[in-house]
Amino acid sequence: MDIAEADGRLLDAAESLFYEHGVQAVGMDRIRAASGVSLKRLYQRFPSKEVLVEAYLRRRDERWRGALAAYVAACPSVAARPLAVFDWLEEWFGEPDFRGCAFINAYGELGTGSPAVAEAVRDHKAEVLRYLTGLVRAAGVPEPGPVAEQLAVLADGAITTAAVTGAPGAARRAREAAAVLLEAAAA
Missing domain, CATH: 1.10.10 (Arc Repressor Mutant, subunit A)
Structure with a gap:
């Protein structure tokens, strides 16, 4: 091998x-x-186990963000792509092996006791925010940064809620809130 x-x-x-x-x-x-x-x-x-956990998270980050980006790119409307993120989340939440956010879970278990894992988690969240900022900018929002930060909070909240409750509908509620935010930001 x-x-x-x-x-x-x-x-x-x-x-x-x-x-x-x-x-x-x-x-x-x-x-x-x-x-x-x-x-x-x-x-x-x-x-060490810490090295393995960090490698697992970094690989999962690439695959997770890649799957999200492929789904969102298939949305024909650039303006609707930020909302497509929540459609993808709802599909993910419905998968039988869904256990929430691997990054939040790992951070919750290891916290700041593992600097390498904490850094991998922060890097993942920063990349997701960068991606959301690009989607919001492309959708025509003049100041995309704050709106993207709000969308990231909605996404993490939906992921956590769906994991705890087992209800994929958390993504729909987050999508509804995201639509209100995007509409207000575009006005």
């Missing part, structure tokens, strides 16, 4: 187990068993 395959198997196992059970509930031996990669190779590639 080459390095790329080992890394892929380890990160796939880490993502599945950490997202479903939580970071602290999953030990390195469980990841080794789920991945089929030797413990020696696991520690060669990821010398």
Whole structure:
């Protein structure tokens, strides 16, 4: 097994187990068993659990934002794309393995006790905000920054609410609030 395959198997196992059970509930031996990669190779590639968690979050960030961007780009109306974010969230919330925001979950478990994980979480949130700012700007809002920040708060709130309640409709409520914000900002 080459390095790329080992890394892929380890990160796939880490993502599945950490997202479903939580970071602290999953030990390195469980990841080794789920991945089929030797413990020696696991520690060669990821010398600590913190390094593995950070790598898992960074990879998840790329995939999560990529899926969101692909969905939103398919929306024919540039003006409606900021709202399409919430449509995508509602679909995600309805998936059987939805467990909330992996980044908020990891931060909640590890907090500032893990600077590398905290930085990965902050980087993810900053990239999402940058993306939302671009969508709001393209939709014609003269000052997109504050509106994008409000949309980010609505999105995180919807994600957390859906995870806690199991109700995908939180995305619809957030979408309704986002529509009011966008309308007011464009006026």
